[in-house]
Amino acid sequence: MGKLMIDGGVPLSGEISVHGAKNSSLPLLAATLISAGRSVLHNCPQLSDVDTACRILEHLGCSVQREGDTVTVDSSEMSCSEIPESLMSEMRSSIVFLGAIAARLGTARVCFPGGCELGPRPIDLHLSALQQLGLEIQDDHGYLDCTVHGRLKGAKISLSFPSVGATENILLAACTAEGETVINNAASEPEIVDLANFLNSCGADIRGAGEQSILIRGVDELHSAEHWVIPDRIVAATYLSCAAATGGELFVRNCCPEHLDSVFPVLEEMGCKLIVGRDSIYIRAKSRLNPVKMVRTMPYPGFPTDAQPPIFTLAAIANGTSVFVENIFENRFKHVSELLKMGANIKVEGKVAVIQGVPVLSGANVRAYDLRAGAAMVVAGLAAHGRTTISDIQHIDRGYERIDRDLQQIGARISR
Ligand code: EPZ
Numbered sequence: 001m002g003k004l005m006i007d008g009g010v011p012l013s014g015e016i017s018v019h020g021a022k023n024s025s026l027p028l029l030a031a032t033l034i035s036a037g038r039s040v041l042h043n044c045p046q047l048s049d050v051d052t053a054c055r056i057l058e059h060l061g062c063s064v065q066r067e068g069d070t071v072t073v074d075s076s077e078m079s080c081s082e083i084p085e086s087l088m089s090e091m092r093s094s095i096v097f098l099g100a101i102a103a104r105l106g107t108a109r110v111c112f113p114g115g116c117e118l119g120p121r122p123i124d125l126h127l128s129a130l131q132q133l134g135l136e137i138q139d140d141h142g143y144l145d146c147t148v149h150g151r152l153k154g155a156k157i158s159l160s161f162p163s164v165g166a167t168e169n170i171l172l173a174a175c176t177a178e179g180e181t182v183i184n185n186a187a188s189e190p191e192i193v194d195l196a197n198f199l200n201s202c203g204a205d206i207r208g209a210g211e212q213s214i215l216i217r218g219v220d221e222l223h224s225a226e227h228w229v230i231p232d233r234i235v236a237a238t239y240l241s242c243a244a245a246t247g248g249e250l251f252v253r254n255c256c257p258e259h260l261d262s263v264f265p266v267l268e269e270m271g272c273k274l275i276v277g278r279d280s281i282y283i284r285a286k287s288r289l290n291p292v293k294m295v296r297t298m299p300y301p302g303f304p305t306d307a308q309p310p311i312f313t314l315a316a317i318a319n320g321t322s323v324f325v326e327n328i329f330e331n332r333f334k335h336v337s338e339l340l341k342m343g344a345n346i347k348v349e350g351k352v353a354v355i356q357g358v359p360v361l362s363g364a365n366v367r368a369y370d371l372r373a374g375a376a377m378v379v380a381g382l383a384a385h386g387r388t389t390i391s392d393i394q395h396i397d398r399g400y401e402r403i404d405r406d407l408q409q410i411g412a413r414i415s416r
Contacts, residue, residue, distance in 0.1 A: 119330030
C-alpha cells in the first residue's frame with residue numbers, strides 16, 4: 001500500500017519510452033496455453049497484472065521464465081484446469097483464461113473475476129458466446145464448472161456489445177474448434193489484432209481481426225510461437241497528458257501513434273501542438289489549456305475509456321467548460337472526488353461530467369481508486385501547486401511499469 005509524493009507545478013520536458021501493452025499481454029499469455037509448447041513473448045511489461053497472469057499459468061502447470069521484457073511460457077506440462085479464487089479475484093481479466101483452458105483441456109473451473117471497481121463487471125457476453133461454441137457451464141456457488149463434450153464447435157456469434165474480453169475469449173476458444181466461427185459486432189481494439197496475429201503465427205486461421213466481423217476457421221491444433229507485444233497506447237496517452245498538464249514538452253518513443261488517432265484531436269483542441277512520427281509522438285503544451293467541448297468514450301476506434309481519466313484531468317485546469325460522457329463503464333468517474341479535493345470544479349450527473357476549468361489545482365492527500373483514476377491523480381499532482389500524496393498506488397502499478405522513475409527522468413519531482 002505504497003504512496004507517491006509529487007511536488008507539482010514543474011513543466012516536464014525530455015523523452016520517454018512506452019512499455020508493452022498490459023491489455024495485449026494478458027490475453028497473449030492466456031493464448032500460450034492452447035499449444036503444448038514453448039512460446040516467447042517479447043516487450044512484455046513488468047506489471048503486477050502480468051505477474052498475476054504468470055502465476056495463473058504456473059498454477060495450471062506451465063513453466064514461466066522472465067528475462068527482462070521477455071517472458072517464455074512452456075505449456076507442454078499443463079495439467080490443471082482450475083484457477084483458484086485467490087488468483088481469479090486479483091484481476092478481472094483472468095476470465096480470458098477460460099476460453100484457452102477449455103480449448104486445451106476440454107474442461108475448466110473458474111470463479112467470477114475481481115479487478116478494478118468500474119461498476120458491475122458482468123461476463124454474460126463471455127459465457128453466452130462460449131456456450132454457443134459448445135461449452136457447458138454450471139454455476140456452482142460462484143464457481144463456473146465448464147465442460148466440453150467432444151470438441152468445441154464453431155458458431156455464428158453476434159455480440160450485443162463489442163466487448164474486448166468476450167471477443168478475446170471467443171478467439172481463444174474458436175481457434176481449435178471444429179468448423180467455422182464468425183463474430184459479428186466484434187471488438188476492434190489493437191489488442192484484438194495483436195492477439196489474432198499471435199494466434200495466426202501459432203497456426204490458427206483468423207481473418208478480419210480489427211474489423212466488426214471476424215472469421216475463425218478451426219484448425220486441429222496450434223504450435224508455439226514467438227511474438228512482440230504492441231506498445232501500450234494508454235500509457236502513451238497518460239504521458240502525453242502529463243506533459244500537457246504541466247505546460248511542458250515531451251517526446252514519446254516506442255509507441256503506435258495510429259492507435260491514438262481519436263485522442264490527438266482532443267489534445268489539439270486543448271491547444272497542444274503534436275508532431276506524429278512513425279513510432280513516436282512529440283507534444284508541446286500551451287501554458288493554459290483550452291477546454292474541450294465534448295469527449296464521448298466509445299469502443300475502438302472511438303475515444304478510449306482508459307484514456308478518459310488522465311485527459312479529463314487536463315479539462316479540470318483548462319480555461320473554460322468541458323463535457324465528458326463515459327459510455328463504456330458505469331462507474332468510471334472515481335477520480336472526480338479526488339480532483340474536487342484539489343480545488344477542481346466538476347459536476348457529475350450519471351455518465352455525464354461538466355468540468356469548469358480552474359486556474360490551478362492545489363496539492364492534497366488523494367487516493368488511487370482504480371488504475372486509470374490513479375493515473376489521473378498523477379497528472380493532477382504534476383499540475384497542482386504544492387504537494388500531492390497519492391495512496392493505494394498498487395492500483396497504478398497494475399498498469400504502469402515505472403511511472404515514478406519515468407517521470408523523474410523528465411523533470412517531475414515525484415518519489416515513491
Ligand atoms: C478491456 O476490459 C480492458 N481490460 C479495459 O482496460 C478497457 O477499459 C475495456 O476493455 C474497454 O476498452 C483488459 O483488456 C484487461 P469490455 P473488458 O468487455 O474486456 C460490459 C484498463 O484500465 N460487458 O469491452 O472488461 C462491461 O460491463 C482496463 O486497462 C458486459 O456487459 O471490457 C463494460 O461496461 C479497465 N458483459 C463494457 O461491456 C460482458 O460479458 C466494456 O467491457 C462483458 C462486458
